[in-house]
Amino acid sequence: MSKGVVTPLASYIARKKVNTEDKHLQALKDEQLALWVADRAHWRDSCPMNADLADSLTLVPVTDDRVATATTDGRCIYFDARFSATLNAEHRRYLQAHLLWHCAFGYLLPNTQGHALWHLAWDHEINSxxxxxxYALPTSAVLFFAKVTRPAREVYDWLLTHPALEQELPTDRLWQECHTSLSSRSSCHDLDFELGTVNRQLTESWRSHTRMLANDYRCTQHLPAPIAERLRGL
Structure with a gap:
């Protein structure tokens, strides 16, 4: 989790494979990658803790139907360039920040039971x-006003009796969901989409990294007191 080892752009270029995808899609991926990298630079002044969290994640644009929107395995953020191109800057920055905080909280590896509910509960806490x-949340963001500021475990218990869960759809995808996505011969798969394995060691490493950053920013304008208090419990 050390900062500044490689830049996201350089790391992506180093691992990019030679393939036969058409020049239009490659140009789209390069264009969208530049925007996501620029968003990180924007955070250096506006939200430096998010910029520090982002330093540990390589950005990888793909055109892959298994991703559909965006996901993270705790090492990379994979985002579908076609979907990214439909977003305005505000929504795009929100989505990247949302994925950063999935990692920061260690919210990457749900229990086998009720993983869809855990995803909703995690998304609620992160969006709060x-x-x-x-951040200005998009209208599609998961947020339960009755439980604003409440932790994910409490929200999960509350969701067990939620009467209309089918109306709640996360924008991002968990890495597990990408692995189990149904595919067909017509599905678009990208050679750059190489999800790693998520385990408890990785999630604990992220929580430790987040606690360290929280200590660095504690008592500054960049870490609101309620967030600092929540991070004490990581």
Whole structure:
């Protein structure tokens, strides 16, 4: 989790494979990657803790139907360039920040039972945090106003009796969901989409890294007191 080992752009270029995808898709991937990298530079002044979290994640644009929107395995953020091109800057920055905080909280490896509910509960807590950081959430973002600021475990228990869960759809995808996505002969698969394995050691490493960063930013304007208090419990 050390900062500044490689830049996301350089790391992606180093691992990019030679393939036969058409020049239009490659140009789209390069264009969208530049925007996601620029968003990280934007955070250096506006939200430096998010910029520090982002340093540990390589950005990888793909055109892959298994991703559909965006996902992370705790090492990379994979985002579908076609989907990214439909987003405005505000929504794109929100999505990257949302994935950063999945890693920061260690919210990557749900229990086999009820993983869809855990995803909703995690998304709610992360989106509550982003609100406190000043992000404008898209209308599609998962947020339960009755449980704003409440931790994911409490929200999960509350969701067990939620009467209309079918109306709640996360924008991002968990890495597990990408692995189990149904595919067909017509599905688009990208050679750059190489999800790693998520395990408890990785999630604990992320929590430890987040605690360290929280200590660095504690008592500054860049870490609101409610967020600092929540991170004490990581």
């Amino acid at each position: 945090l982003l609100l406190q950081q000043g």
